[in-house]
Amino acid sequence: MDTLEVKGRAPKTGYSRDQFGPAWEDVDRNGCSTRNDILDRDLTQVQKDPGDCKVKAGVLNDPYTDQTIDFVAGQGTSDDVQIDHVVALSDAWQKGAQQLSAGDRLTFANDPLNLLAVDGPTNQAKGDGDAATWLPPNRSYWCPYTARQVEVKSKYHLWVTQAEHDRIKEILSDCPSAPEAEPTENGSEGENSSATEAPAKMNPAPPAPAKPEPVAPQPVAPQPAAPEVGVGGFPNCTAARAAGAAPLHAGSPGYSSKLDRDGDGVACE
Incomplete structure (x- = not known):
C-alpha cells in the first residue's frame, strides 16, 4: 500500500472500452476467451462440451454477495454472472492507464489478477467505483477485495486518490495479518520469514592447533669403537x-x- 502514489483523479477525456483492446481477447493464446477462462476458474461443477472452451453451466459462490448462483449460459441468463474488473477500466484510465501502451492496457483488461466472476446486478451497481465510493455488500470480502485492488494498481503503476488511499488503509488495518512462519525441523523459519531477519549464527571456526612444544634432542647412543685390526x-x-x-x-x-x-x-x- 505504501508504494502507491497518491494523486488527484485525471480527466476521463478520451476514455472508451476500446482503449483496452477487444473485449475478452485470448491474450494467453490457449484458444479460449478470457471470459470463459475466468468462468472455468471461479465456478464449480463446470459443464463444457468435450474439446470446447465455452462454459455452459456451473455454480458460483459469489464473493460480492456471499450467495450461490446457478449459472446457465444463454440469452437472458448469461448476465446473471459477469466478469468484474476489480480495478475498473475507467478508474484505471483516470489513474495512470492513459500512460500505458496499448499492449499493456490489453494485458491489464485480461489479467486474471484483476478479474472475478461475480453476481451480474451487483457488478452493474459497482460501475467504475473505487474503494472510496463502492465496496462489495459482503463485508467479509472487503479485505481480499481491497488487497487485490492494491496488488493490481501496484503491478501496473496506477495511483490512488487521497480518499481512496485512506479508505483502503482503514480497511486493511483491520484485516488479519499474514501468519508467522513456523520453525522447520532444523530450527530455521519457513519461506514466510522476513528478509530482514538477522542471519543465523554460524558455527564457530575450529580452534587453531596448538603450537607443538619443542622436542629436546635425544642423545645419540655411543657407537662401539671399531675393533683394532692388526697388520x-x-x-x-x-x-x-x-x-x-x-x-x-x-x-x-x-x-x-x-x-x-x-x-x-x-x-x-
Whole structure:
C-alpha cells in the first residue's frame, strides 16, 4: 500500500472500452476467451462440451454477495454472472492507464489478477467505483477485495486518490495479518520469514592447533669403537663377524687373502 502514489483523479477525456483492446481477447493464446477462462476458474461443477472452451453451466459462490448462483449460459441468463474488473477500466484510465501502451492496457483488461466472476446486478451497481465510493455488500470480502485492488494498481503503476488511499488503509488495518512462519525441523523459519531477519549464527571456526612444544634432542647412543685390526687383518672370520665387519671386501681394513678362500675379493661371506 505504501508504494502507491497518491494523486488527484485525471480527466476521463478520451476514455472508451476500446482503449483496452477487444473485449475478452485470448491474450494467453490457449484458444479460449478470457471470459470463459475466468468462468472455468471461479465456478464449480463446470459443464463444457468435450474439446470446447465455452462454459455452459456451473455454480458460483459469489464473493460480492456471499450467495450461490446457478449459472446457465444463454440469452437472458448469461448476465446473471459477469466478469468484474476489480480495478475498473475507467478508474484505471483516470489513474495512470492513459500512460500505458496499448499492449499493456490489453494485458491489464485480461489479467486474471484483476478479474472475478461475480453476481451480474451487483457488478452493474459497482460501475467504475473505487474503494472510496463502492465496496462489495459482503463485508467479509472487503479485505481480499481491497488487497487485490492494491496488488493490481501496484503491478501496473496506477495511483490512488487521497480518499481512496485512506479508505483502503482503514480497511486493511483491520484485516488479519499474514501468519508467522513456523520453525522447520532444523530450527530455521519457513519461506514466510522476513528478509530482514538477522542471519543465523554460524558455527564457530575450529580452534587453531596448538603450537607443538619443542622436542629436546635425544642423545645419540655411543657407537662401539671399531675393533683394532692388526697388520695382517683379522685372525679369522669368527673375529671379523664378532666385530661386525664381515663380509670383508678387498682393500677394506681387516681384509686378508687368507680369509678369502675362493679368491673372489670378498672374505668371510
